[in-house]
Amino acid sequence: MEICSGCGKKSLMVERYGQVRLCKVCALKVLTPTWKHKEYRTNEEVERQKEKVRMMAEKSGFMPQAIEGLERYFDHLRIEGLVKKLDGGKGQKLVLCEKECMMETTDDFNFKEAEKAYRKIQSGHRGGGTPLDEIINSQMAIGILSEVVGSALPGGGLVKNQIKRAGRNLAAQTISGKLMDETEQRTEVRSLAYCIRTGERRAEYSQYDRIQYIEPVGEETYGFLLLQNSRRLDDPAEDVIFFFDSSTETKKEANQAYGFIKSRLADPMEEEGEEELPPQQTAGNTLAEEILMYKRLLDLGAITQEEYDAKKKQLLNL
Numbered sequence: 001m002e003i004c005s006g007c008g009k010k011s012l013m014v015e016r017y018g019q020v021r022l023c024k025v026c027a028l029k030v031l032t033p034t035w036k037h038k039e040y041r042t043n044e045e046v047e048r049q050k051e052k053v054r055m056m057a058e059k060s061g062f063m064p065q066a067i068e069g070l071e072r073y074f075d076h077l078r079i080e081g082l083v084k085k086l087d088g089g090k091g092q093k094l095v096l097c098e099k100e101c102m103m104e105t106t107d108d109f110n111f112k113e114a115e116k117a118y119r120k121i122q123s124g125h126r127g128g129g130t131p132l133d134e135i136i137n138s139q140m141a142i143g144i145l146s147e148v149v150g151s152a153l154p155g156g157g158l159v160k161n162q163i164k165r166a167g168r169n170l171a172a173q174t175i176s177g178k179l180m181d182e183t184e185q186r187t188e189v190r191s192l193a194y195c196i197r198t199g200e201r202r203a204e205y206s207q208y209d210r211i212q213y214i215e216p217v218g219e220e221t222y223g224f225l226l227l228q229n230s231r232r233l234d235d236p237a238e239d240v241i242f243f244f245d246s247s248t249e250t251k252k253e254a255n256q257a258y259g260f261i262k263s264r265l266a267d268p269m270e271e272e273g274e275e276e277l278p279p280q281q282t283a284g285n286t287l288a289e290e291i292l293m294y295k296r297l298l299d300l301g302a303i304t305q306e307e308y309d310a311k312k313k314q315l316l317n318l
């Protein structure tokens, strides 16, 4: 037997909402079946529901502690800085907050299907075709160079003149070694299992500087948001991928999420103490970029290992 917080009577079966216990009769008076399993997408929704319940509880003459307790129950449902929750319809949920996002991957997520769709889109073998240069850009080169010289900035194009000159040969050698390593692990590196795991994943916007929004076209049922750090493009475990379905509403929401995240990514231009160089004038960049382009083509199966090796040798003057 427990005491109902609403009416004060003893009850065999109570429902619990935080510290509040409600008997069947009181539970129905505040319509708990309509909100006890509800998922809220914004804090405003939580607030609206809280207000409704408060009014019903007052009308039903609940004891003041019960009313306060119910309010606290709803306060706990709020997420600090929550902007929006988004269900992509493909087994992943995205919670957008002011400074970070949280991605939940459930057991319903179909790795095999998602990976198939992902590869198809990334390789450009799809309806409209994704231009390769969206994937291969100078930031990839900067990413590698930055590890070599330890001084490039996120976003690319910003390498100190001096370091650039001194580092070019070193960069070439290191890139060559890095690509070898990568080639050996190729099959693993390409797998989504690397960056998507069942459960929750938190990503602070300040740790990323790049986001792609790929919408499903034609028959495609998967679209995705790809969040990356241009300094760590060689480490797929750093990537955050959120898949969404092809319904009009989901696409719209995913696109809004894209716009929101993009506006909060790290801005490389705000870094201090470095001078800016147009990427084309940086010999090291162009070289690394070109090698990476061939590496990508190799991964995509567009060229053979032999063709790639020959091209790399030629580019590095080996």
Ligand SMILES: [Zn+2]
Binding pocket: 004, 005, 006, 007, 008, 009, 022, 023, 024, 025, 026, 027
């Ligand atoms: Zn009661």
